[in-house]
Amino acid sequence: MLLDAVEGTLADFLAAQIVGLDAVDPALGSLARTTRDLVLAGGKRLRPTFAYWGWRGATGLGEPLDPALPALAALELMHTFALVHDDVMDESATRRGRPTAHRLFAGQHTRAGRLGDPGRFGTTAAILVGDLCLVWADQLLARAPLPTSTLFAVRSCYDRMRVEAVVGQYLDVLGESAPDEWSAERALLVARLKTASYTVQRPLQFGLALAGPVAAEIDDAYGRYGELVGEAFQLRDDLLGVFGDPAVTGKPAGDDLRAGKPTTLLLLARQLAATPAQRALLALDPAGAVNPADGSGGLNPSLISELISETGAPERIEAMIQERVATAVTVLADAPIEDEARTALVELAVRATQRPA
The missing domain is CATH 1.10.600.10 (Farnesyl Diphosphate Synthase)
Structure with missing residues (x-):
């Protein structure tokens, strides 16, 4: 409906x-x-x-x-x-x-x-x-x-969401041009601004603002839940960008690798690479993209995805997703919201972070 x-x-x-x-x-x-x-x-x-x-x-x-x-x-x-x-x-x-x-x-x-x-x-x-x-x-x-006071509150949340989406996108673009300055923690900041904010966190608070003046406890709970589920959503997106089925995702696999985008997945793989050969294969070429040193003369997404798997980074990302969803569900358990909404948001947390596309 x-x-x-x-x-x-x-x-x-x-x-x-x-x-x-x-x-x-x-x-x-x-x-x-x-x-x-x-x-x-x-x-x-x-x-x-x-x-x-x-x-x-x-x-x-x-x-x-x-x-x-x-x-x-x-x-x-x-x-x-x-x-x-x-x-x-x-x-x-x-x-x-x-x-x-x-x-x-x-x-x-x-x-x-x-x-x-x-x-x-x-x-x-x-x-x-x-x-x-x-x-x-x-x-x-x-x-x-809407009443004028309610519309102002809604607009305030909406404007914050737009600003965060734009500055998060700037950091995302900047990361492609300065990947050596990036860390997994900074990649998560990009996820919070670019994805968590305008996918989960601010839409929730935007919807809350539509209801008129409400308890601060609900806004706080939505903010924490939204940040956790939004980060998990982006972490799933990182995995799908490398390992997803293009027939399901609707996008070619390996685009993030070709662009040299410093995702949390790729940065963790670099940290976990155990041998000089692995580190060389996950290095960057002068243009910024992942550069397979296998003599192929260009990026080989299959080779890089296999190497990322060998480092154990995908399992680490899966654990990060599960931890965030579990914490988000705990946050909701104590929030003073309607039971129907609590049930729906728990289901949404799982559906948004376990999706195939």
């Missing part, structure tokens, strides 16, 4: 945007349709789900859903902004098994026989799509029929 309601809210909002932009220029209508397709292209809808249960934790199940829907759906528009820009920065080819936004626009440019470089056009258009989604998220959030 929740996901259908969020999808319907997004579809109605985006349909109206398409009509408005079509009336200005058909090319803008086309832009809006491509953006709509990106927003509605599936996904786990974790952010509105966590926000919903954050809200229900304070209100119970009796409160009508409709007034909260614009705010919940706005989180998916913000998420699309982050994904589109992230894919541009990572030069990713696919997302959810489909071409990324910049690849879609490059393809449109080529098929239309336009002048100029299709890749440059695609990148430029994708950046604008991300910007548009962020503006639309603000517009949709503003439609929530």
Whole structure:
């Protein structure tokens, strides 16, 4: 019911945007349709789900859903902004098994026989799509029929979430250019800012703010639970980026390795490498990517993933995930929230961190 309601809210909002932009220029209508397709292209809808249960934790199940829907759906528009820009920065080819936004626009440019470089056009258009989604998220959030004081509290949490996502992404990009300055602890900081904040922690607190003035104990519990589960979510993502099945994840395996992204998994593997040969294979080439010294002349993801397994780093990451989820469940046990929300959040903690994609 929740996901259908969020999808319907997004579809109605985006349909109206398409009509408005079509009336200005058909090319803008086309832009809006491509953006709509990106927003509605599936996904786990974790952010509105966590926000919903954050809200229900304070209100119970009796409160009508409709007034909260614009705010919940706005989180998916913000998420699309982050994904589109992230894919541009990572030069990713696919997302959810489909071409990324910049690849879609490059393809449109080529098929239309336009002048100029299709890749440059695609990148430029994708950046604008991300910007548009962020503006639309603000517009949709503003439609929530909330008291002014409540809306200010919601906006405060929303703005903090956006800032943390942006600065976390900056640290992520910086880590690729200065990997020797990175540590597993700093990689976890990136996970807290870039992933935990806007995937779990702030959506929960955003949902709580929708309920109006509430006990500080709930906000504190959501903050701690959200940080733990959000970190575990990113640690699972690190594992999937190396060992996941592309047919399931919708993304090629080994992208993080090719980019030389200093994930907690890779940094732990370097720490645990027991022999000079292992350390050499996990070293970086001048461009920053993992460089297999096997004479292959380029990165060999299969070789590197096998080596990472040999170091025992994946088992260490699995233990870190389990520890964080167990602690998060303990935090919820003492939180003064509705029992239905507690049960749902325990289930979400497991589902978000044990996922295959």
